[in-house]
Amino acid sequence: MTSTRVSALLLDLDGTLVDSEPLHRRGYELFFAAKDWDVPDLDMFTGRRALDVFATEPGPWTGLDPQAVLDEVLAHVPDEDPAPVLGARELVLAARSTRTPLAIVTSAGPPWVERSLTSLGLGLDSVDLVVTALDVVAGKPDPEGFALACERLGADPTAAVAAEDSPAGIRAARAAGVRRVMGIATTHGADALLAAGAAEVHADLRPLAPLLGRVSRRP
Template sequence: MLLDLDGTLVLSEGVHRRCWQHFFDHWGVTVDEREYRRGYMGRRPADVIREVAGPWAGSDAQAAVRVMTGVALGLVAEVGIVPGAVDLVRLFGDLGVRTAVVTSAGRDWAERVLADTLGIRELVDVVVSAGDVALGKPSPEGYLTACAALGVRPVDCLAFEDSSSGVRALVGAGVRNIVGVATTAPPGELTARGARWTVPDLHPGRVAAVVSGN
């Protein structure tokens, strides 16, 4: 099983939006919600800073990421859990299914959220974070790395993502069985990008009903 983290297992978009706002305020720019969703959400901050035009062009992207990570870690207590997320991971663990989490966030954030917020770190076999790949989502590199570490073919995996860039990454990796979790993007947007099914949350019964019905 392949899982995104932010927006898929945890409700953390508000925290990440505040981190980005800290960055925007530093550079004195305004980014509206539509532009934010299109160019920033679900992507590695370092990729965005290097690729999106702005007054930060040529600045030290990694230094900015370190500052944003510090802001995020200070707000981790505000992160909620997607309903059913913990139960779903535990169910798959009981069934002997190996699990990988592939996130655009850094290692410190991923480990903290998996261990402290969700309490499921021991059930996750592989974590691929922002620093483990050369290119972040929508590049398929993270998911291909996870599949290689799990020793499975992408086509044989069930995957869960909440963002357009994440779904695009899965499709690019060759994953077909994609469940779009409609916490940060509408169902239609996720299916348009390649999600086979969509769910509003991760309650195991809901997920099973949707997946088994197709």
């Protein structure tokens, strides 16, 4: 057995740091209503880049330009700041105080990251690294984003802790070698998150801060 501290904290954004999924879902609903299209199961979008969904999943958008479809969706998303998930600001500050490398790994773009952090009363300088949809070729559930975060932070993924609210995100972190992926049950039930590979499931982020700086044992 060897002892190790948490090598990095890897946080999803939407549904994990901020409870923004209701805003995004409302945008999709308004978009589909404007198109007079049936509303699909919106869970297919959770945790994934919308461009990937529009490009690969069958639907009324098939054959259309994915970027043009996404632009229309974004025009329908309510222009509101997202609400913080309980414990989000405290977790980021705990990472800073324990000198735990911290990355946001998200399917969103840079402007939404900055706006979301602002809603927490934080700035971009509160995190060490941001990996967005623009930084990867393949989005979640592909592990590229989490692997890139660990590489840039110089962190051992097997000693990292990740937090995700979607099955796609959990699968991505696990595939990148992160063993301790915390499911945050803001948008999906515990059963779905555990089935995707979450080590634990919590209602919010408050249980995560005590993990930072702690020495744990692993094979």
